[in-house]
Amino acid sequence: AQKITQTQPGMFVQEKEAVTLDCTYDTSDQSYGLFWYKQPSSGEMIFLIYQGSYDEQNATEGRYSLNFQKARKSANLVISASQLGDSAMYFCAMRVNQAGTALIFGKGTTLSVSS
């Protein structure tokens, strides 16, 4: 069975600092995708970044980068130069290449950025 684990319920960081949000996954499939979403207090789910299991380079999107370590089955999100607006819940998710294509989500990590 596929599983996503986020072990940090909450993280605290100061503005302009970098922060790493941890995510480990479990799957026996060779082809899969890993996603990070942000959920601010307003409730919407915002896509941040994607990493494919066969992608040779770590994904980057602006201030977001994904530290993908396939052998360790980890896909940590790195946010550089944190901003107050980064305060939100962050979810790691996985999709495997099976008949169904739904994303499986972790429990999430609450990030609080202070000035």
Add this chain to the structure above:
Amino acid sequence: DSGVTQTPKHLITATGQRVTLRCSPRSGDLSVYWYQQSLDQGLQFLIQYYNGEERAKGNILERFSAQQFPDLHSELNLSSLELGDSALYFCASSVAGVREKLFFGSGTQLSVL
């Protein structure tokens, strides 16, 4: 704006009642997914439809059902509601493929009193 429309935004009802949540996917997206978000269970996948056909089932209760219509909009029906069904229900849509992200609607906040 994700392009996914969910109605209503808020719903307050009583135990034992039945409600219908509606979702219009992004133009061109054939897949529709329903998720339930609660404090204790997190984001749980309920069910997926692809071009009108059920594609995958997650942790969906027997009291819940869904369908996707020819115009690709989808409805999630929740019946015999219990207090524990109070949650934020998300609809999401995507094109097919393992690399394709899900676009989420703004959700329907269901409160069962």
